[in-house]
Amino acid sequence: MSKASPPNRDEHPGIQISGLQFAYRRGFQLSIPSFQVATGEQVLLAGSSGSGKSTLLHLIAGIENASSGEIRIRGTNILALQGGQRDLFRGKNIGMIFQTFHLLQGFTALENVMMALMLTGYTPLQQRERAESALNKLAISDPHSPIEMLSVGQQQRVAVARAVAGEPCVVLADEPTASLDPANARVAIDLIQEAARAAGSALIVTSHDPSLREVFTRIVEVSQFAQTEAVR
Amino acid sequence: MNDINIVLRSLRVRFLASSVTVAMVAIAVALLLVLMSLREAASQAFRRGTGNIHLQISADASPLVSVLNGLFYANAPANPIAWAKYQEIKNSFPWLWAIPTQLGDSFRGSPVMATTPEFLSNFEPVSGQPFQYAFGQGFAEDFQVVAGSKAASEHGLSVGQKIVFTHGTGASREGGHEHADHPYEVVGILKPTGSAHDRALFTNLQSTWIIHAEDRLASAHSEEEEDHDHDHDHAHEHEHVNPEDLTDADKLVTGILLRLPTRPGSDASASIAAQFDRLRRDMAITVAQPAQQIGRLMAIVGDIDWLFLAMAVVVLVSSAISIMLAMVASMELRRRQVAVLRVLGASAWRVFALAITESTLIGLIGAILGAILAFGGSALASTILAQRIGITVAGTIDLRSAAVVMASAIVLAALAGIIPAVKSYRTPVARHLKPIA
Numbered sequence: 001m002s003k004a005s006p007p008n009r010d011e012h013p014g015i016q017i018s019g020l021q022f023a024y025r026r027g028f029q030l031s032i033p034s035f036q037v038a039t040g041e042q043v044l045l046a047g048s049s050g051s052g053k054s055t056l057l058h059l060i061a062g063i064e065n066a067s068s069g070e071i072r073i074r075g076t077n078i079l080a081l082q083g084g085q086r087d088l089f090r091g092k093n094i095g096m097i098f099q100t101f102h103l104l105q106g107f108t109a110l111e112n113v114m115m116a117l118m119l120t121g122y123t124p125l126q127q128r129e130r131a132e133s134a135l136n137k138l139a140i141s142d143p144h145s146p147i148e149m150l151s152v153g154q155q156q157r158v159a160v161a162r163a164v165a166g167e168p169c170v171v172l173a174d175e176p177t178a179s180l181d182p183a184n185a186r187v188a189i190d191l192i193q194e195a196a197r198a199a200g201s202a203l204i205v206t207s208h209d210p211s212l213r214e215v216f217t218r219i220v221e222v223s224q225f226a227q228t229e230a231v232r
Numbered sequence: 233m234n235d236i237n238i239v240l241r242s243l244r245v246r247f248l249a250s251s252v253t254v255a256m257v258a259i260a261v262a263l264l265l266v267l268m269s270l271r272e273a274a275s276q277a278f279r280r281g282t283g284n285i286h287l288q289i290s291a292d293a294s295p296l297v298s299v300l301n302g303l304f305y306a307n308a309p310a311n312p313i314a315w316a317k318y319q320e321i322k323n324s325f326p327w328l329w330a331i332p333t334q335l336g337d338s339f340r341g342s343p344v345m346a347t348t349p350e351f352l353s354n355f356e357p358v359s360g361q362p363f364q365y366a367f368g369q370g371f372a373e374d375f376q377v378v379a380g381s382k383a384a385s386e387h388g389l390s391v392g393q394k395i396v397f398t399h400g401t402g403a404s405r406e407g408g409h410e411h412a413d414h415p416y417e418v419v420g421i422l423k424p425t426g427s428a429h430d431r432a433l434f435t436n437l438q439s440t441w442i443i444h445a446e447d448r449l450a451s452a453h454s455e456e457e458e459d460h461d462h463d464h465d466h467a468h469e470h471e472h473v474n475p476e477d478l479t480d481a482d483k484l485v486t487g488i489l490l491r492l493p494t495r496p497g498s499d500a501s502a503s504i505a506a507q508f509d510r511l512r513r514d515m516a517i518t519v520a521q522p523a524q525q526i527g528r529l530m531a532i533v534g535d536i537d538w539l540f541l542a543m544a545v546v547v548l549v550s551s552a553i554s555i556m557l558a559m560v561a562s563m564e565l566r567r568r569q570v571a572v573l574r575v576l577g578a579s580a581w582r583v584f585a586l587a588i589t590e591s592t593l594i595g596l597i598g599a600i601l602g603a604i605l606a607f608g609g610s611a612l613a614s615t616i617l618a619q620r621i622g623i624t625v626a627g628t629i630d631l632r633s634a635a636v637v638m639a640s641a642i643v644l645a646a647l648a649g650i651i652p653a654v655k656s657y658r659t660p661v662a663r664h665l666k667p668i669a
Contacts, residue, residue, distance in 0.1 A: 063575065063661040084579030091577015100667045102572045106245035114233040119577035127233055162576075178667075 012075035014202030020069030047222035053206040095163030110143035256551035257598025265606035281427035282522035295520030315483035346440035368420035382430040552644035559652035571664035587653035595645020599638035
């Protein structure tokens with residue numbers, strides 16, 4: 001099965017959120033009346049702990065369900081998609097990078113990247129070509145090494161390669177530098193930005209790290225567009 | 233990269249747990265297959281050895297004991313039958329043959345059957361398959377012996393070798409004494425028959441009567457000397473007995489094998505039941521229809537057999553439960569993996585299917601290993617049975633039964649994957665993507 005034709009990237013903004021409400025289990029509600037990220041735009045999402053940064057990323061990725069509202073990725077409301085349709089849409093259009101990478105143990109670097117492509121319908125040949133290309137661009141010296149044998153830095157590169165190999169519309173990075181020292185954090189964020197740029201993806205990064213402010217042209221405090229309030 | 237790769241790697245990551253569960257399935261499948269195979273094979277093995285006998289007579293307590301003692305050499309029959317009784321039975325009907333047998337001696341634990349040459353020429357241990365000689369020939373004179381294939385190989389016997397028998401059989405030989413004055417010459421070695429007769433030795437009745445007559449006389453002399461209160465050493469010479477000296481007290485047998493005349497190509501005779509009923513009226517003897525007795529024995533053994541089969545089924549079900557437990561135990565790690573797969577585009581149903589595939593694969597590998605183990609185990613079990621009890625149990629595994637057992641194991645394993653699969657399906661993705669503490 002080959003990948004479906006990519007959507008026309010210039011027709012719609014990368015991400016368009018409107019009237020979004022999300023109810024936390026502990027009795028609070030996150031409300032985002034409006035928020036947009038343009039195609040290829042790179043945004044640093046800042047804010048204190050508990051302000052809803054990670055929740056917003058999960059909502060954009062469709063792994064949390066909103067009470068109401070819309071999140072349109074290249075024009076498609078991901079929240080309106082159900083079950084497998086939403087999963088497949090996510091796999092094809094959204095790349096995610098995590099603080100602890102979440103690479104799959106027991107697989108090689110190449111296989112970790114290929115798996116993401118396999119799950120979105122690439123043929124084995126396409127999987128290999130794209131994964132090798134992505135890993136090569138990110139300077140992974142030995143793509144056939146088991147993931148647990150790679151250094152932390154190399155693992156992070158594999159995680160980035162996995163997120164961008166399918167050239168998604170959006171890359172979401174949740175605290176990608178939180179466990180790194182400042183020097184490596186800078187290297188990592190440069191890597192993510194460059195990879196997203198090369199893939200033509202919009203990028204949203206959440207972080208507490210103030211040093212990252214200087215590498216983003218758009219920095220948004222969550223409190224500027226989202227309110228968290230107690231509900232009865 | 234495909235779904236099977238994901239499952240195989242998942243199994244490899246949990247190698248120890250996966251191996252244990254695969255081993256449990258393999259053992260359960262092997263156990264079931266071996267038991268099913270041996271069940272049928274043992275039944276057939278017991279049917280070998282009774283051969284072309286229609287009726288068997290002894291003075292044992294019951295027909296089953298009579299068959300087990302007389303044809304499977306379980307024990308030496310305790311009660312003899314007088315030669316006159318044998319003659320009476322022999323002459324009471326136009327039998328095709330009536331072969332007298334006597335058991336009581338042994339050679340290094342192997343039973344010795346004293347009989348007539350007709351036993352080796354007319355009796356067929358397996359119907360249609362008469363005894364055949366690997367070496368030498370049958371006994372024609374006194375103190376000649378023919379060895380069964382197993383007895384010959386176990387004791388390293390060869391034609392021309394002289395051997396000495398011991399009074400008593402099996403465990404009782406320890407308390408017996410050797411008939412050292414009368415060595416027997418091995419004149420023939422039989423080819424294997426796959427029956428209990430392979431572990432026996434065969435000689436003529438007269439030789440056995442002579443050595444027991446001499447024992448009887450020696451014993452009588454000893455008692456006489458004690459009665460006369462001899463106070464000096466007496467170098468007692470063993471008194472030799474000639475065939476013409478044998479008395480009715482010496483001429484004893486322990487069994488009679490009978491075959492009625494049959495039509496050509498038929499093993500059955502319409503008169504068997506009538507003769508059986510006629511002979512049974514004689515309270516001094518026990519009459520058995522060997523095939524019927526073996527049928528009864530298998531019915532008794534069959535109950536125990538079902539118990540073993542039930543146990544094997546329980547082991548199979550336990551192995552399925554162990555698959556489920558192993559998968560549930562690794563659920564925390566699995567949920568994190570599931571969450572990642574979901575983020576990468578796998579649907580909830582796909583991760584459900586991956587879990588079912590994993591448990592099914594454990595069942596499949598276990599079933600294949602179990603079948604391999606069963607073939608090996610079956611061969612080993614038949615070797616042990618042949619060595620220990622001298623019956624050939626050809627443990628051939630019926631392919632249809634094997635397919636049913638293997639399919640059952642795979643289906644059970646697949647079912648065992650349902651609970652872990654449901655848990656995978658319901659995994660809250662966002663919660664399991666949080667950084668590991």
